[in-house]
Amino acid sequence: MSSSSSPSGPLRDGLRVALLQFRVTESKEENLRTAASFLDRAAGDGGADLCVLPEIWNSPYAAAAFPEYAEGGLPPPGGGRPLKSPSAELLERKAVQHGLWIVGGSIPEVDDDGRIYNTCLVFDPEGRIVAKHRKVHLFDVDVPGGITFSESDTLSPGQAVTHFDTPWGPVGLGICYDIRFAEYALLLAEKRGCRLLVYPGAFNLTTGPAHWELLQRARAVDCQAFVATASPARAAAPPPETPGRYPHYAAWGHSTCVSPWGVVVATTDEGEGIVYADLDLAEVESVRRSIPILQQKRTDLYRLDEA
Amino acid sequence: MSSSSSPSGPLRDGLRVALLQFRVTESKEENLRTAASFLDRAAGDGGADLCVLPEIWNSPYAAAAFPEYAEGGLPPPGGGRPLKSPSAELLERKAVQHGLWIVGGSIPEVDDDGRIYNTCLVFDPEGRIVAKHRKVHLFDVDVPGGITFSESDTLSPGQAVTHFDTPWGPVGLGICYDIRFAEYALLLAEKRGCRLLVYPGAFNLTTGPAHWELLQRARAVDCQAFVATASPARAAAPPPETPGRYPHYAAWGHSTCVSPWGVVVATTDEGEGIVYADLDLAEVESVRRSIPILQQKRTDLYRLDEA
Numbered sequence: 001m002s003s004s005s006s007p008s009g010p011l012r013d014g015l016r017v018a019l020l021q022f023r024v025t026e027s028k029e030e031n032l033r034t035a036a037s038f039l040d041r042a043a044g045d046g047g048a049d050l051c052v053l054p055e056i057w058n059s060p061y062a063a064a065a066f067p068e069y070a071e072g073g074l075p076p077p078g079g080g081r082p083l084k085s086p087s088a089e090l091l092e093r094k095a096v097q098h099g100l101w102i103v104g105g106s107i108p109e110v111d112d113d114g115r116i117y118n119t120c121l122v123f124d125p126e127g128r129i130v131a132k133h134r135k136v137h138l139f140d141v142d143v144p145g146g147i148t149f150s151e152s153d154t155l156s157p158g159q160a161v162t163h164f165d166t167p168w169g170p171v172g173l174g175i176c177y178d179i180r181f182a183e184y185a186l187l188l189a190e191k192r193g194c195r196l197l198v199y200p201g202a203f204n205l206t207t208g209p210a211h212w213e214l215l216q217r218a219r220a221v222d223c224q225a226f227v228a229t230a231s232p233a234r235a236a237a238p239p240p241e242t243p244g245r246y247p248h249y250a251a252w253g254h255s256t257c258v259s260p261w262g263v264v265v266a267t268t269d270e271g272e273g274i275v276y277a278d279l280d281l282a283e284v285e286s287v288r289r290s291i292p293i294l295q296q297k298r299t300d301l302y303r304l305d306e307a
Numbered sequence: 308m309s310s311s312s313s314p315s316g317p318l319r320d321g322l323r324v325a326l327l328q329f330r331v332t333e334s335k336e337e338n339l340r341t342a343a344s345f346l347d348r349a350a351g352d353g354g355a356d357l358c359v360l361p362e363i364w365n366s367p368y369a370a371a372a373f374p375e376y377a378e379g380g381l382p383p384p385g386g387g388r389p390l391k392s393p394s395a396e397l398l399e400r401k402a403v404q405h406g407l408w409i410v411g412g413s414i415p416e417v418d419d420d421g422r423i424y425n426t427c428l429v430f431d432p433e434g435r436i437v438a439k440h441r442k443v444h445l446f447d448v449d450v451p452g453g454i455t456f457s458e459s460d461t462l463s464p465g466q467a468v469t470h471f472d473t474p475w476g477p478v479g480l481g482i483c484y485d486i487r488f489a490e491y492a493l494l495l496a497e498k499r500g501c502r503l504l505v506y507p508g509a510f511n512l513t514t515g516p517a518h519w520e521l522l523q524r525a526r527a528v529d530c531q532a533f534v535a536t537a538s539p540a541r542a543a544a545p546p547p548e549t550p551g552r553y554p555h556y557a558a559w560g561h562s563t564c565v566s567p568w569g570v571v572v573a574t575t576d577e578g579e580g581i582v583y584a585d586l587d588l589a590e591v592e593s594v595r596r597s598i599p600i601l602q603q604k605r606t607d608l609y610r611l612d613e614a
Contacts, residue, residue: 136608140599140603141597141599146597159607181603181604181605182529211528218521222489290453298464303610304490304609304610
């Protein structure tokens with residue numbers, strides 16, 4: 001599948017992934033310091049090839065906070081420097097410093113027209129932006145007695161299915177709620193040749209225990225690809241006398257990596273930490289040979305296509 | 308979704324399903340007697356509205372056996388009587404006797420040209436055939452150290468995505484390996500309005516523990532529909548001195564029903580038995596309202612269509 005799509009020779013199979021699960025506060029400066037520290041640890045002693053940050057790691061996860069924390073000047077892949085966004089500049093600097101691939105979780109982005117997006121930047125080890133994904137499925141849900149959220153109150157949706165090329169082959173990229181959409185992942189595996197799908201995400205205490213791991217295992221087994229997720233650590237609810245400026249959001253945590261056979265190969269609880277996973281991406285081809293569903297699709301009966 | 312597609316007024320929501328997990332032998336006569344007995348139990352004291360039989364319940368599960376056990380004269384929906392197939396005739400008789408919906412698992416079917424299919428017939432309580440599904444994805448796999456099987460050695464694939472209408476709304480239908488194909492299930496939910504997907508299946512001891520429940524929960528949570536499966540019970544391997552005429556196939560068992568929230572609501576082990584599940588199909592609309600992914604598909608980025 002993906003082997004033939006590499007522009008520069010055979011793919012690498014061994015990949016050490018680090019999922020950076022850290023606590024996000026209302027202080028952007030503190031969040032940037034935390035991210036830097038986690039990246040230093042994962043790349044240093046951790047020896048990671050690729051780090052994944054959580055969804056919305058520089059801002060509280062609250063629709064009302066996104067405009068305040070949003071940064072502009074996030075260029076498209078291959079776009080210009082110097083970066084004007086402090087969060088992007090940090091990721092660029094750490095990528096170069098450590099010779100590291102960084103899937104930069106997501107941050108609120110504001111474009112020139114004032115529209116705000118939930119945006120993931122990906123940096124290669126030279127600090128080049130190789131992908132910019134704006135969350136395409138906005139988190140607008142209302143589970144009675146559970147979670148109610150409306151990202152579309154302040155956010156605009158992205159307009160593209162996103163992957164980026166690496167020495168390990170094409171890597172698919174979505175953000176959080178994007179993982180609920182099977183078609184999106186199937187496209188990345190079937191049409192883009194991805195062997196790994198990465199989803200920064202911040203599930204909650206209703207859908208987290210019910211669906212977070214299930215959705216990752218579902219995407220893995222249907223796409224026969226590795227799936228990696230990174231969540232913020234769970235922050236304790238603030239005391240009532242100091243509630244904070246934005247509604248408290250309790251993230252589920254449980255950053256996880258799942259194999260193409262559907263096995264959870266690394267995970268954690270809700271606390272801060274780094275989840276490491278040593279992936280052998282050749283397992284993708286092995287599973288796809290064993291149970292060749294990607295060749296057995298009945299495209300005479302149904303068709304999934306990029307629109 | 309499906310509420311508006313009912314031809315005859317409001318849908319019923321309460322549905323008592325019985326999954327008939329019985330042992331299949333090399334004697335077709337014995338298999339027919341067993342099926343009759345399980346149907347009598349499920350419809351009698353069990354009070355089932357709808358019974359599901361296992362995949363290939365009248366024949367050993369072996370590619371070489373299918374030609375020998377295959378029955379002809381299986382009419383399409385609404386097709387003529389009297390039925391010439393003893394297996395179909397049994398199901399018709401039991402449907403009428405008990406006023407029962409029967410998803411007739413599957414049997415090997417031979418058509419007028421000698422082609423053989425893995426075929427499921429569905430009967431309404433008047434004994435009418437309301438669906439005939441020929442397995443569309445044939446089980447051709449080769450897992451090193453695990454399972455190797457090639458249905459296409461003797462079987463031809465079906466040519467249709469199948470559902471049937473009931474007082475509970477449209478019910479989607481696939482057979483075993485069909486469940487691995489997310490697109491097939493998504494079509495049934497998105498385009499056909501199904502609130503329940505039924506898969507007779509006979510997973511094995513390699514893929515059963517790894518994927519049987521996962522795939523059902525994946526289909527349920529992606530389609531926000533109930534999923535019901537019925538497997539043969541596991542038969543012990545015969546002693547070496549009497550190996551039987553066909554290769555022994557150890558079925559995983561574990562007939563299961565999963566809710567649209569992805570919860571296993573009823574299941575069992577590998578032994579013989581009847582799994583009952585009392586479904587409230589209104590839960591489908593409740594989940595689809597809470598997390599409205601079926602309305603949030605980005606059909607401007609990807610499209611899944613019937614071909």
